[in-house]
Amino acid sequence: MIDKLIEKIKKLGNPSAVGIDTSFDYLPENMKNNCKTLDDVGKAITEFNFNIIDKVADIVPSVKVQIAYYEMYGLPGLKAFSDTLAYAKKKGLAVISDVKRNDIGSTASCYSAAYLGSVNVNGNEFTPFESDFITVNGYLGSDGINPFLKDCKKNGKGIFVLVKTSNPSSGQLQDKKFASGETLYESMGDYVEEWGKDSVGKFGYSCVGAVVGATHPSQAETLRNRLKHTFFLIPGYGAQGGTADDLSVCFDENGIGGVVNSSRGIICAYKTEKYKGMDYAQAARAASEDMQADIYRALKKAGKVK
């Protein structure tokens, strides 16, 4: 799958993901006003998401869907999540489910079945929340990761392991230095490189990627130099404060190596002065185009694209 994602990124010249993290608050007033129940909310969010996907599917390679925004609305929210994944897939987008799941081996197998694999019920096979990639948390070590690796290999999927996250307090633990000399985020990164070593594809990147925040450019640069076969999922651009120049360090000398996510910056663009007068889907497209141009400019400045 990592090869397919990189091919799509190269073809569109756009290493980005639209983050479809649709809080009820993000909807236009006229869509919000009619909602009374969680069912109403789920339907409204689904309509919003489908319209955004329709408008960006030909210019972006991928979407990242943050499940927390759907769990919040209970079963109707999770139906919207599921329908959004399926619709994005149907439109040809690579689907990254941002779920940050983690558990002991037997339990991680269940999560893997839910997102990357399948479950069998008396001979009938189901793929509940089928995704191309998911994010996972590696705090439990290898045996919490292995079930995901198994499904990655079997079904051509990928994972992104949290290495250096984009939030302000990520350094409290992640930046602490071990007695052996490396920081926790470097150590986690080394495991990621190790976990991916059997699945390196034709562009030099494996099915085991890393989440590396755009908001911490110095750590991101360290990781890019350290993890040669690890593709980065890069959150933190835009609303969280990361700039295109900050995140250009995540890319290799060929201008690949990462996919940059923006959520609020795209799906809430219609609320800003810059995109005034556009509807939410038009504004999302315009903001995606602007983001692409901004990243391209930064990569050019860094000498990583021509």
Add this chain to the structure above:
Amino acid sequence: MIDKLIEKIKKLGNPSAVGIDTSFDYLPENMKNNCKTLDDVGKAITEFNFNIIDKVADIVPSVKVQIAYYEMYGLPGLKAFSDTLAYAKKKGLAVISDVKRNDIGSTASCYSAAYLGSVNVNGNEFTPFESDFITVNGYLGSDGINPFLKDCKKNGKGIFVLVKTSNPSSGQLQDKKFASGETLYESMGDYVEEWGKDSVGKFGYSCVGAVVGATHPSQAETLRNRLKHTFFLIPGYGAQGGTADDLSVCFDENGIGGVVNSSRGIICAYKTEKYKGMDYAQAARAASEDMQADIYRALKKAGKVK
């Protein structure tokens, strides 16, 4: 909530949680055979769970419900999860949702709303997957924890942060020593103690607990001595290999300080030689009673109960 849980534990003399992690494979053949769809699976699991809850509700203080086993069956699985939480709550059990959620602050707020808080839709308030406690992963540091703390205080809830997990590879990262002298699990434990310092209840424990595996008694003992106000959720007893004597170190000199979970050991007891001839709910009750007696014996041996 931690006070209520401890009161319940003291009243029943039983510091345990029944882990309702119901894989389809765990169901009796006659319940499995009729299932063709995920809807069928969800209904069968719900029936199984309700019967177990009915049979143990008067002897155990709490249930731990592992969401991965439900996500695996998609929306019908999550309906079973939701119905199981509500039923256990109705029967007076403290409900621990084992979800190990984690994310940046804004996103952690969504998770918190789903499990410990509520969402507001035009003046109507909803509590999607209402739980008394959830498990969380602290890899992202304080700003990924604060939203949960806010709801803990507001709504009388609690969290258990992963500190030293029960799986074999937990030491890969968690046991590594920082240059400052403490291990990662000790450092995480110190944060847990810090996060809980404003919510210490009448038994000396705060609303911020720690997940500490029964399978690593030496680390558990270190943590018990280090974290005086941190209540432990203790997985790993039974099927994972942890014994009552191993986990007695998690309890303080008054015989409190933790709640021990067993999942397969209880809900799959009917499949074992020891409980042969009993139906699954009778066997679950008998296995719960045996677990209680086993923990009591170990705590007595350790001089922690009379």
